[in-house]
Amino acid sequence: MLRMDTPAARPPSITRSLLQTLGRRARGSWHVVRLAATIVGLGLSPSSYRPPWRAPLAAHVVRAAWPLLPWFTVLSAVLSLVLIRIVLVAAVSVGLSQLALEMLVRVLVLELIPLAAALAVAVRVSLPGAAELALLRRDGALDSLRERGGDPLRGEIAPRALAALFTVLLLAAASGVVALVLAYLAAHGFSPWAFERYTRLVGQVFSPAVSLVFALKTFGFAAAVSLLPVGSALHDAPRRGGVEVLGGVRMFVALFVIEAASLAGSYW
Amino acid sequence: MDEGAAPAPAPQPPRYERRAALLVLLFVVLLAGSVLYLLFARGLFEPTQRLVLVADDSEGVTVGMDMTFSGFPIGRVRRIELADDGSARILIDVPRKDAHWLRTSSVFTLSRGIVGSPAIRAYSGILADPPLPAGAVRKVLSGDASAEIPRLLNATRELLANLTAMTASDSALANTLDKLAKASEKVEAQLGGRRGALDLMFGAEAPKVVAAVERTNRLLESVDALVKRADGVIARADDKLLGEQGVAADAQAAVRQLNTLLTEARASLARVDGVLKEAEAVARNARVATTDLGALRAEVDASLRKVEALVDEVNRRWPFKRDPELKLP
Numbered sequence: 001m002l003r004m005d006t007p008a009a010r011p012p013s014i015t016r017s018l019l020q021t022l023g024r025r026a027r028g029s030w031h032v033v034r035l036a037a038t039i040v041g042l043g044l045s046p047s048s049y050r051p052p053w054r055a056p057l058a059a060h061v062v063r064a065a066w067p068l069l070p071w072f073t074v075l076s077a078v079l080s081l082v083l084i085r086i087v088l089v090a091a092v093s094v095g096l097s098q099l100a101l102e103m104l105v106r107v108l109v110l111e112l113i114p115l116a117a118a119l120a121v122a123v124r125v126s127l128p129g130a131a132e133l134a135l136l137r138r139d140g141a142l143d144s145l146r147e148r149g150g151d152p153l154r155g156e157i158a159p160r161a162l163a164a165l166f167t168v169l170l171l172a173a174a175s176g177v178v179a180l181v182l183a184y185l186a187a188h189g190f191s192p193w194a195f196e197r198y199t200r201l202v203g204q205v206f207s208p209a210v211s212l213v214f215a216l217k218t219f220g221f222a223a224a225v226s227l228l229p230v231g232s233a234l235h236d237a238p239r240r241g242g243v244e245v246l247g248g249v250r251m252f253v254a255l256f257v258i259e260a261a262s263l264a265g266s267y268w
Numbered sequence: 269m270d271e272g273a274a275p276a277p278a279p280q281p282p283r284y285e286r287r288a289a290l291l292v293l294l295f296v297v298l299l300a301g302s303v304l305y306l307l308f309a310r311g312l313f314e315p316t317q318r319l320v321l322v323a324d325d326s327e328g329v330t331v332g333m334d335m336t337f338s339g340f341p342i343g344r345v346r347r348i349e350l351a352d353d354g355s356a357r358i359l360i361d362v363p364r365k366d367a368h369w370l371r372t373s374s375v376f377t378l379s380r381g382i383v384g385s386p387a388i389r390a391y392s393g394i395l396a397d398p399p400l401p402a403g404a405v406r407k408v409l410s411g412d413a414s415a416e417i418p419r420l421l422n423a424t425r426e427l428l429a430n431l432t433a434m435t436a437s438d439s440a441l442a443n444t445l446d447k448l449a450k451a452s453e454k455v456e457a458q459l460g461g462r463r464g465a466l467d468l469m470f471g472a473e474a475p476k477v478v479a480a481v482e483r484t485n486r487l488l489e490s491v492d493a494l495v496k497r498a499d500g501v502i503a504r505a506d507d508k509l510l511g512e513q514g515v516a517a518d519a520q521a522a523v524r525q526l527n528t529l530l531t532e533a534r535a536s537l538a539r540v541d542g543v544l545k546e547a548e549a550v551a552r553n554a555r556v557a558t559t560d561l562g563a564l565r566a567e568v569d570a571s572l573r574k575v576e577a578l579v580d581e582v583n584r585r586w587p588f589k590r591d592p593e594l595k596l597p
Contacts, residue, residue, distance in 0.1 A: 054285065055284070055285065057288075058284045058285040058287075058288035058289075059281075059284040059288075061288045061291060061292075062284045062287040062288050062291070065291050066287055066291065069291070166291075166292075166295070169295065170291060170294070170295045170298075173295060173298040173299055173302065174294070174298060176302070177298055177301070177302065197341070199305070199308065199309045200309065200334065200341055202305075202306070202309045203306065203308075203309030203310045203311065203332070204332050204333070204334070206306050206309065206310070207331070207332050211306065
């Protein structure tokens with residue numbers, strides 16, 4: 001009321017800037033999605049696995065997965081063992097031991113391990129990789145490579161993204177198998193006689209619908225973790241705090257949406 | 269995109285390609301192994317036979333759940349469908365290696381617990397019966413534990429109402445407890461009195477009881493004296509009866525004499541017995557003599573007849589004498 005005499009142009013400028021921001025974000029998102037589709041297309045193309053593009057892809061895969069695989073597998077095994085032990089003891093104490101193993105397989109293999117693998121790859125591989133790309137973009141190295149007739153998409157961008165994607169899948173598969181073995185050993189010890197029953201239980205948990213949702217979810221996590229930070233680093237406008245933060249936020253939102261969708265698909 | 273014209277990416281050490289190949293191989297092995305294991309776990313590689321269970325209600329039954337026999341899973345629900353008559357048809361795949369547990373006389377139940385999913389169980393009482401054929405249709409018996417809950421709740425509610433009525437402050441139980449408390453106070457007071465429990469039990473009659481007890485005591489004393497006297501009498505009688513000059517000693521001597529007398533009587537009787545035997549012999553001789561006397565008479569008779577015939581002959585030949593009289597001696 002006291003500021004009735006202030007210039008009336010202020011509210012329209014806020015709306016305009018909001019609209020401009022939204023439009024910029026939408027354009028950025030569209031570029032990110034287009035880049036992601038291009039990278040997936042390159043990943044499905046056999047030429048990406050032939051020389052001369054095989055060498056950079058192999059190098060990025062090894063840099064991403066080789067150091068991460070042992071410690072992530074060990075860490076997830078230890079955490080799985082702790083969780084298995086807690087659930088088994090708690091289930092026995094309330095007399096629901098027959099449900100404990102099924103719950104463990106669902107919670108560990110279907111839910112926690114893919115998410116943990118995606119987050120580990122995001123923290124160790126894809127966010128640092130996106131920061132590298134953002135640095136190359138800011139320094140103009142990508143443009144100079146393009147001017148020299150090189151292909152930054154095939155030489156620098158796609159290998160990073162595909163390596164991160166592969167690493168998520170590899171970590172999820174390895175840790176899932178380890179968790180299944182640990183759950184068996186924790187519940188039955190080193191006895192082969194419960195194998196048949198345990199296999200039956202695993203078969204019951206992995207019904208066709210659940211298996212499909214699990215596969216889609218793991219691929220979704222891998223795609224979100226590997227593609228979104230790279231896309232953000234290349235297409236978002238430079239901003240305070242770096243484009244990596246925006247990529248990270250996009251990635252976490254995508255992970256949240258995928259997890260919610262998979263839960264809805266599995267349990268409704 | 270002209271790959272030939274583009275400058276080649278920076279050269280990478282060859283070990284990267286080897287390691288990358290190893291990682292890809294590991295991933296492929298893990299993925300293929302997992303897929304095969306899941307297919308095996310879903311029972312894709314084992315031959316099965318179909319069993320159809322018909323239930324009134326298939327609530328809680330899910331595709332993939334087990335049918336158990338003695339606690340061991342021997343079948344898996346493959347499909348659940350609604351039949352034309354409104355009943356639920358549960359289609360179960362039983363692996364052929366486990367199918368021999370099911371017989372034509374097997375019974376199938378669908379039981380629902382309070383917690384967890386329902387369980388389909390098979391019971392084969394007579395394992396010697398013929399095996400269940402493939403595609404057999406059987407009625408499933410339902411047992412519902414949760415159906416008991418409302419009844420149980422009603423019973424519990426009634427029980428609680430009764431309990432509340434019993435424990436209310438104006439209930440019969442509370443009144444009784446009050447009376448008991450008062451009575452126990454009274455009892456405690458009376459127990460602490462001069463005559464203690466006697467006052468409590470007999471009230472105003474307690475002094476009479478005490479008097480009765482005193483009289484009884486006196487009576488007991490007189491009985492005691494009487495017993496002592498009776499003791500003396502018995503001692504004297506004992507002396508008379510069992511002493512050296514007592515009745516018992518006399519009786520013993522008399523018995524001894526009687527014994528001697530009996531021995532002598534036995535000897536006399538033996539002698540009488542001998543006499544009788546001799547008399548018997550005499551009688552026997554007399555009987556023999558009597559028999560001989562008969563023969564003698566017959567001989568005399570015969571001799572007389574001969575003499576008579578001789579006299580008759582002499583008389584016939586003797587003409588002088590016609591007198592046939594014969595004088596016998």
